[in-house]
Amino acid sequence: MxxxxxxxxxxxxxxxxxxxxxxxxxxxxxxxxxxxxxxxxxxxxxxxxxxxxxxxxxxxxxxxxxxxxxxxxxxxxxxxxxxxCAHAGTRHTSQFLVCTDCGQVEEVCTADLGKTLQQEVQRSGFLPSRPVIELLGLCQDCNKRTY
Amino acid sequence: MxxxxxxxxxxxxxxxxxxxxxxxxxxxxxxxxxxxxxxxxxxxxxxxxxxxxxxxxxxxxxxxxxxxxxxxxxxxxxxxxxxxCAHAGTRHTSQFLVCTDCGQVEEVCTADLGKTLQQEVQRSGFLPSRPVIELLGLCQDCNKRTY
DNA sequence: AAGGTGTTGTTACTTTATAACACCCGGGTC
DNA sequence: GACCCGGGTGTTATAAAGTAACAACACCTT
CATH class of the missing domain: 1.10.10.10 (Winged helix-like DNA-binding domain superfamily/Winged helix DNA-binding domain)
Structure with missing residues (x-):
């Protein structure tokens, strides 16, 4: 950035x-x-x-x-x-890919995911305010390095 | 439970x-x-x-x-x-609907969401191990009560 | 009996976060 | 100018969450 x-x-x-x-x-x-x-x-x-x-x-x-x-x-x-924030000022739902090895975090923004969540959530009558979506795992670099 | x-x-x-x-x-x-x-x-x-x-x-x-x-x-x-855990013993990716008012948490399990995430994540070469998906907001009851 | 592994008890400590209150600065109003 | 008001900051103290390190024990195997 x-x-x-x-x-x-x-x-x-x-x-x-x-x-x-x-x-x-x-x-x-x-x-x-x-x-x-x-x-x-x-x-x-x-x-x-x-x-x-x-x-x-x-x-x-x-x-x-x-x-x-x-x-x-x-x-x-x-x-x-x-x-x-990688998208300051725009309405967006972020997901974070958190590498447990190197500590890097990538902010991604999958439109579909936001929609799917909304749908699921609306069915159950839940009114969302703040989503917390974090995926812990290995980033591409650290994943390669383990071979 | x-x-x-x-x-x-x-x-x-x-x-x-x-x-x-x-x-x-x-x-x-x-x-x-x-x-x-x-x-x-x-x-x-x-x-x-x-x-x-x-x-x-x-x-x-x-x-x-x-x-x-x-x-x-x-x-x-x-x-x-x-x-x-509401599904102990079964492989599943859970999402949690966390009510910020009453504190109740509902564990839901949307198959689509898991798939969408996987796809997004694989494209970027990220290897996920633990997903953290929590939606803060108001549950149906607390939402109604605010009217 | 000796040794090994996994579980528990205990002390001390680190890390993360907040409550409460004092102060200060800038703007409007009398 | 004197006053007040509100938001921002400084400061002290404390709460809440989590871990390191080591001793003791229990059970199993050899």
Missing amino acids: NTRAALQHAERLCKQRQARLTPQRRRVLQLVIEADKPIGAYELLEQMRDGERRPAPPTVYRALDFLLEQGLIHRIESLHAFIG | NTRAALQHAERLCKQRQARLTPQRRRVLQLVIEADKPIGAYELLEQMRDGERRPAPPTVYRALDFLLEQGLIHRIESLHAFIG
Whole structure:
């Protein structure tokens, strides 16, 4: 992901929505994007360290909450970690291919899957708000490497 | 879920597999099943309390690990909690409808969804091992109640 | 009896996340 | 300007979830 472009995009989106992408929030977003793989809240805190002092956890969690609300990042439940959203600003249902070997996560977006889920769910009267779809396994590279 | 039947079924399965469903593991399984909604590890520990003394966390986590390996329970990642498996012993890919209001979780099993996922995933060369599919939202009852 | 394997008990600790309260800054209003 | 209000931030403390490491035991095999 191109960090500069992503940050500019985020700024446009927030402006449109009158949401305040403050310097602190922007910085957290930048760190998440630059990590280019899921990064944990406490790892972020380390990267925000300034000399001796490191911000306290609520600092980063508040920024993360904001970024999640704005759809600028995703939370990977099975890893307790966060990654930049590859489709910020568009309505989409993501799935995440989580490599248990190298830790890389790919965000994919299968339209069919979203539909199938909707159908199943509507039949049972369930009203979905947030889907969590994560596939743990081996990415192509790590899979090859095991031969 | 019928607790007695489920426990008997679990015992049969473990016997077949030469896996040891010890009294302790059986007890944890029973507590998970009886809870009838997702239950956290520390809540289980409380229920295992005997007078003053409560077992230490590893006790329950080890039992939970065993039960997960045997496919007798599922872990709901988005809740950090565990529920009994509705299809123990059968190969299946489950989805979980998690009500954010009442906390109930329904395990559904849409064949199509599994297929769609497989296809998507194979195209990208990803080799899946464990799927995590959870839909947070409102169950039918809680949805109605909000009107 | 000796040794091996798997289960349990126990202590201590790490990692992840949140509650509660104080402070500060910018905008509008009197 | 003085005031208030609301959102954002700083800080302390604590809760909740999960694991490492080692000792003890139980059962089976040789």
